[in-house]
Amino acid sequence: MSAVLRRNSDLSSAVAEARALYTAARPNSAALHEKAVAVMPGGNTRSVLAYGPFPTAMTRGEDCRLWDLDGREYLDLCGEYTAGLFGHSEPRIHDALHAVLKRGTNLAAVGEGEVKLAELLCGRFPSLQKVRFTNSGTEANLMAQTAARAFTSRRTCMVFRGGYHGGVLTFPLAGPSPATLPLPFVMANYNDAADATKVARDNASDLAAIIIEPMLGGGGCIPARPDFLQTLRDLADETGALLVFDEVMTSRMSGGGVQQRLGITPDLTALGKYIAGGMSFGAFGGRDDVMALFDAKLPHAGTFNNNVLSMAAGKVAMGEIFTPEAAEKLFTRGESLRARLNEVGKGLPFGFTGMGSMMTVHFRDPLPEAPYAASAEEESLRELFFFDMMAAGIYLARRGMVALSLPVADSDFDRFVAAVGEFVEARRELLQQKQ
CATH class of the missing domain: 3.90.1150.10 (Aspartate Aminotransferase, domain 1)
Known part of the structure; x- marks a missing residue:
């Protein structure tokens, strides 16, 4: 200087x-x-x-x-906004990518890679009984809300001021971003148990989901107090809504994310960022009875959801490198x-x-x-x-x-x-x- x-x-x-x-x-x-x-x-x-x-x-x-x-x-020290956990040249991830490239990239089929990565994630995150893959954390959060709305037969999602759940799910203090999808959202104050309780109870009859980042990412890396998250867990149980943890960023905080660190288990979890070793990735999952909707009732498409690059890199990243x-x-x-x-x-x-x-x-x-x-x-x-x-x-x-x-x-x-x-x-x- x-x-x-x-x-x-x-x-x-x-x-x-x-x-x-x-x-x-x-x-x-x-x-x-x-x-x-x-x-x-x-x-x-x-x-x-x-x-x-x-x-x-x-x-x-x-x-x-x-x-x-x-x-x-x-x-x-930007770390690709948490997606760059492994740096820019981790040889084990590079080797996995080179190996899978030799076998072809767009196979239009299921494969062993997605099963292994799903097993790894379900074995680590307490809420994940079943999981599905997407291309980004944004998509993961959208699908988690879709699942909650279908499971509860309700429409409204409770979010928190300052929260960010993807490019089309952004909630500044002044209200939803113009880019946010026009879905029925109600907003509460982050780390304010009294306000969250009032908002949840006022909307209980149509409340499908309560979605929160256990620590705000874009909102300033402000952690949620454990007692506040427990209040949300209790409110979800009381109202019949599903509690969704957006752990797209915070999943790195332990082998099983903030939910494991604090011992507070949501109904659904959204993941993303680093898990595929720097490749495009997202995932959502949770309770078996909720995820069972995707067996038949709810379609979930996406050309690159199980792309072989992300699956291969993710298997090495989560199975060999970023251990608990x-x-x-x-x-x-x-x-x-x-x-x-x-x-x-x-x-x-x-x-x-x-x-x-x-x-x-x-x-x-x-x-x-x-x-x-x-x-x-x-x-x-x-x-x-x-x-x-x-x-x-x-x-x-x-x-x-x-x-x-x-x-x-x-x-x-x-x-x-x-x-x-x-x-x-x-x-x-x-x-x-x-x-």
């Missing part, structure tokens, strides 16, 4: 200067963005990767390292890292919330226990943090989220803690102004 940046005590000027330095260092990414906007709305095909002045384009990855189009190297023991080790390491980071920002409106290997930076004290509408000042500080980390050669999500991958070493943790410490010192005056 330059001495010029250290002297800057005005937030808007600091952000402007950081953006200018970012731009000057990435002419090839800027040029690619100019080409992209001519053929894709916004210059991208994935909204989370869109940020100003233009997104950095990556050209290759190895282990937990990335290289951009301008030849700059980064420590990858590996999951527990990663969880413990992540908890330790977050504690170190919060010690760096102690006494300032700065810190990380999260669980295990996922965390997000916030610019407030105390740290939040529920999603919130960030102020313009907080958004500027978040942008500044992102650009300062990029300048330090550390790549994380633009929103400040970190998702650790297995190749990240203790020395990489030290590097990140040092970079965050430098940010806190260089920007201390701006952080103190926030107080």
Whole structure:
């Protein structure tokens, strides 16, 4: 971080200067963005990767390292928003993919791979008596809601403000996103048992499902309190609705996800992200009596649901690499890292919330226990943090989220803690102004 940046005590000027330095260092990414906007709305095909002045384009990855189009190297702490758990070059996954490619890709048939992966998942997640595969976590959540509506013969799904269950199931604080499907949703406040109880009881006669992330992902890595999740379990039993855990991100928190860690078992679970070793993947499953609907009554199509690449990679990823023991080790390491980071920002409106290997930076004290509408000042500080980390050669999500991958070493943790410490010192005056 330059001495010029250290002297800057005005937030808007600091952000402007950081953006200018970012731009000057990435002419090839800027040029690619100019080409992209001519053929894709916004210059991208994935909204989370869109940020100003233009997104950095990556050209290759190895282990937990990335290289951009301008030849700059980064420590990858974005972890493909939790899908990149195995890094970019895990040889056992590559070997599995190469082997299956030699046998053909689109076979239009059932195969041994999907059975083995289903057995692995049902053996690990307490709620999964039966499971079906999809191509993404979005699809998994859609099918879980479809199953709940069909099983209960009801229509309404209860969701939580700040929740994200896929590109067409997004629930900001102000209400559903314009991209969210026009299904009958009712919204409650996250980590607010009294509000959830009122909403559930007010809609009990038509309540098909209560769906929740055990820790908000896009909503800031804010964990649900165990007593709150237990309240939802009790409300589902009381109203006859099905409790759905969206563990697309949080399934990495133990060998059997947050549900196993807390001992709270939902009726249905949605999975996705890393489970197929970085290949496209989603899954939904749960109680045998609910999933039995798919024996005959409910169709569930999808050309690539059981594609041989995802099935082969998933079998190795979950059967050989990300064992329950590996999951527990990663969880413990992540908890330790977050504690170190919060010690760096102690006494300032700065810190990380999260669980295990996922965390997000916030610019407030105390740290939040529920999603919130960030102020313009907080958004500027978040942008500044992102650009300062990029300048330090550390790549994380633009929103400040970190998702650790297995190749990240203790020395990489030290590097990140040092970079965050430098940010806190260089920007201390701006952080103190926030107080």
